[in-house]
Amino acid sequence: MKQETKKRLINQINIYRSVLILLVICIFAAFLSESFLSVSNLFNVFKQVTVAGIIGCGMTFVILTGGIDLSVGSILGFAGVVASGVLASTGNTFLAVLTAVAIGITCGIVNGFFISQCGIPPFIATLGMMTLLRGCVLVYTKGSPIPVKVDSYKFIGKGTVLGVPVPVIILIALFLLAHYILTQTSFGRSIYAFGGNREAARLSGISVKKTEWMAYIINGFLSGIAAVVLTARLGSAQSTSGQGIEMDAIAAVILGGTSLSGGTGFVLPTVVGAMIMGIIDNILTLMNVNPHATNIVKGAVVLIAVLVDKKVKDLSAKAE
Amino acid sequence: MGGRLVLKLESIVKTFPGVKALDGVHLEIFEGEVHALCGENGAGKSTLMKIIAGAQPYTSGAMYLVGKEVVFHSAKDAEKHGIAMIYQEFNMVPELSVAENMYLGRLPVSPFGKVDWNKLYREAQENLDHLGLKFSAKTKVKNLSVAEAQMTEIAKCLTIGAKIIIMDEPTAALAEEEIQILFRTIEELKKKGIAIVYISHRMDEIFQISDRLTVFRDGKFVASKLIGETDYDDVVSMMVGRNVSNLYPVRDYKTQEVVFEARKVNSRGVHDVSLKLHKGEILGITGLLGAGTIELSKLIYGAIPMDSGEIYVHGEKKDCSSPRKALEAGIGFVSDDRKQEGLVLLRSIKENISMSSLKKLTKGFRLDNKLEADRVQEQVKALNIKVSSAQQPAGKLSGGNQQKVVFAKVLLADSDILILDEPTRGVDVGAKAEIYTIMNKLTEAGKSILVISTDLPELIGVSDRVIVMREGRTVLEISKQEMNQEKILAHASGGVSENETGN
Numbered sequence A: 001m002k003q004e005t006k007k008r009l010i011n012q013i014n015i016y017r018s019v020l021i022l023l024v025i026c027i028f029a030a031f032l033s034e035s036f037l038s039v040s041n042l043f044n045v046f047k048q049v050t051v052a053g054i055i056g057c058g059m060t061f062v063i064l065t066g067g068i069d070l071s072v073g074s075i076l077g078f079a080g081v082v083a084s085g086v087l088a089s090t091g092n093t094f095l096a097v098l099t100a101v102a103i104g105i106t107c108g109i110v111n112g113f114f115i116s117q118c119g120i121p122p123f124i125a126t127l128g129m130m131t132l133l134r135g136c137v138l139v140y141t142k143g144s145p146i147p148v149k150v151d152s153y154k155f156i157g158k159g160t161v162l163g164v165p166v167p168v169i170i171l172i173a174l175f176l177l178a179h180y181i182l183t184q185t186s187f188g189r190s191i192y193a194f195g196g197n198r199e200a201a202r203l204s205g206i207s208v209k210k211t212e213w214m215a216y217i218i219n220g221f222l223s224g225i226a227a228v229v230l231t232a233r234l235g236s237a238q239s240t241s242g243q244g245i246e247m248d249a250i251a252a253v254i255l256g257g258t259s260l261s262g263g264t265g266f267v268l269p270t271v272v273g274a275m276i277m278g279i280i281d282n283i284l285t286l287m288n289v290n291p292h293a294t295n296i297v298k299g300a301v302v303l304i305a306v307l308v309d310k311k312v313k314d315l316s317a318k319a320e
Numbered sequence B: 001m002g003g004r005l006v007l008k009l010e011s012i013v014k015t016f017p018g019v020k021a022l023d024g025v026h027l028e029i030f031e032g033e034v035h036a037l038c039g040e041n042g043a044g045k046s047t048l049m050k051i052i053a054g055a056q057p058y059t060s061g062a063m064y065l066v067g068k069e070v071v072f073h074s075a076k077d078a079e080k081h082g083i084a085m086i087y088q089e090f091n092m093v094p095e096l097s098v099a100e101n102m103y104l105g106r107l108p109v110s111p112f113g114k115v116d117w118n119k120l121y122r123e124a125q126e127n128l129d130h131l132g133l134k135f136s137a138k139t140k141v142k143n144l145s146v147a148e149a150q151m152t153e154i155a156k157c158l159t160i161g162a163k164i165i166i167m168d169e170p171t172a173a174l175a176e177e178e179i180q181i182l183f184r185t186i187e188e189l190k191k192k193g194i195a196i197v198y199i200s201h202r203m204d205e206i207f208q209i210s211d212r213l214t215v216f217r218d219g220k221f222v223a224s225k226l227i228g229e230t231d232y233d234d235v236v237s238m239m240v241g242r243n244v245s246n247l248y249p250v251r252d253y254k255t256q257e258v259v260f261e262a263r264k265v266n267s268r269g270v271h272d273v274s275l276k277l278h279k280g281e282i283l284g285i286t287g288l289l290g291a292g293t294i295e296l297s298k299l300i301y302g303a304i305p306m307d308s309g310e311i312y313v314h315g316e317k318k319d320c321s322s323p324r325k326a327l328e329a330g331i332g333f334v335s336d337d338r339k340q341e342g343l344v345l346l347r348s349i350k351e352n353i354s355m356s357s358l359k360k361l362t363k364g365f366r367l368d369n370k371l372e373a374d375r376v377q378e379q380v381k382a383l384n385i386k387v388s389s390a391q392q393p394a395g396k397l398s399g400g401n402q403q404k405v406v407f408a409k410v411l412l413a414d415s416d417i418l419i420l421d422e423p424t425r426g427v428d429v430g431a432k433a434e435i436y437t438i439m440n441k442l443t444e445a446g447k448s449i450l451v452i453s454t455d456l457p458e459l460i461g462v463s464d465r466v467i468v469m470r471e472g473r474t475v476l477e478i479s480k481q482e483m484n485q486e487k488i489l490a491h492a493s494g495g496v497s498e499n500e501t502g503n
């Protein structure tokens, strides 16, 4: 009987482990800095993580297929500068958003084409795209930032609806939609089947190439959305924006418990993973830690979290 | 035989969440004997073997090696005590040579730390020669046939000084000729006093090579008997707890219209094959390894590319260039390799069963969860799949139940024409009988079946007509009345000259 309860406990921990890690970190944070728990700071954190969160959402699709996408940061950067450019010349918010999204989707299509149709390993294909697109950004901006001056566009990054920041609403809506797609549609099933065993999926009549392609398109699309949110919040598009965000997004997915080898995991915990990364950032800022040292802590937390995760998994495997 | 007792298991219990896989079983293994382990799917055979080989801990009980109690903490541990297991999924490095694989982690080195290649190849070759194996120790493993790879694993057991070698369904992936090679190797091992624990669902094999057998049922020990003290019916009734009198259902088939036709299809390994399948018919196709039977089936299903040829379903020309298109044309497929090609082991039984029917189960955008659960439950019931819940990962099921899940997937897709590659590989007699009955019912309901099998008694038992293939071509077509094992084998192996084939 005791063994039974132990097993059940471990299972519960398994399901909520990302939430547990989040709680532990929050408690730490609250001790380290008094201002952490203030409402304005918490909203601030939430706003900070929206960009990495939105990209993490798309990245979950890619990682569930067993792939990886390193180009998200560059897609974000490129979509951001071009959208801001369009905004600066036309003043049309709708057109700017459409541009960002179109660029995101196009980049996703190209990534997915090389990966699913030409069989190039995701790591290599997206590494190439990452460099290529960052080059495009520099050529487009010539290194100088493009300011965003249209209020309706800024609203997407800074506005609130009933007191809730717009980016947070976008984040929540996207995650719910992604969750629905992954758990309630045949496309979602295809993603899991593909990630679990590509050949079995193919022989079961699933269009594996389309499925894989679609994962990268979704990821590109969400990178485009993230570009709008980021440029709207910062009020300008920088040539460096989005640099390194792929690591935050991948870390969020892994902290959310999705397996890098594909086939298992959920999208909702990714938002928790993104929160964890965001809170670490926030607390270090509140404590006035040298910004250059932030990465040291973030990297260490990811390593520790994954280690703990593995230990818990081993434990539950043993309990069986 | 008559050797001393080397391994004794007493009251071994093993529980998994929700399942008692082993419930106080006993087993005694003597030096130099081939000991067959029999039982239905899920009886706990593999679980016990993993326990003996140190790959899995047990809940309670005791294990004695030559009279001394032992506890193994890992497979390495068990190997040190002379117990080795041949896994069905080979764990060898394909890019390395046979010799390197045999001594992996224990390569002989010179005093300066350099690998002593001469010694390595010499010793490896000696071990291969001992077993009467004909290939070189320098061959890369990726260039070996399945049987040769298996022999290499066995030779590896010798290099670690194994006293007991466990073989869990070793013949499942072998063709007839290769099985004979394996059996000769087993004889050699016996002569060296090595005990072999042998698991197989093919009864004829068990009676051919084993000295003693032990039967399990639902995780419980039923009996251990000398092979001379028992017979086929006895073993089967001990396994299933009732008599399985007629394994093959009586078929009453009268030729109806052609529903499927392949005209001069070609691909790698298949040359100009034409065949017709009639409504309600079970057409058997067989051949030795490399005869192109599996390739033919995959080609029809669009799983491998067709170089030339045409496929007609219900008289209409169809494009079957991908599995999805073949499914849409009404063709279903059960692969011979359920782990690699049949199942997504990580995902649940439910998801696996509905995988080919997602479109049908979708209402608007959304999968109809209730409908899916109902359909899956129907299949689980109809095929008598032993699961504690449909949410269980498919990988946790025993081999035979996994096969039934693949079957359920194809049945749920509701195709008119079913291609079954080795449909009963690794499936116990009881379940075999069930699968044959299901096949019979399906054909009565108007479906047509193409079954590829190297198990000749099965092929003859179920088919209305048999086509024999050799080197990618069809060499013989015979009706139910003329079928016999010798004739089929003779044509499959090319032991019959062209004039006699009756052209």
Ligand SMILES: Nc1ncnc2c1ncn2[C@@H]1O[C@H](COP(=O)(O)OP(=O)(O)OP(=O)(O)O)[C@@H](O)[C@H]1O
Binding pocket: A320, B016, B017, B019, B020, B021, B039, B040, B041, B042, B043, B044, B045, B046, B047, B048, B396, B397, B398, B399, B400, B401, B426, B428
């Ligand atoms: N890791 C596991 N987790 C949960 N249940 C398991 C696990 N491994 C095996 N089982 C269950 O234990 C029982 C015995 O399985 P086992 O694989 O030993 O059967 P088997 O006799 O080898 O069958 P088969 O002839 O089909 O290979 C089955 O009910 C199976 O579902």
Ligand SMILES: [Mg+2]
Binding pocket: B045, B046, B047, B168, B398, B399
């Ligand atoms: Mg087994």
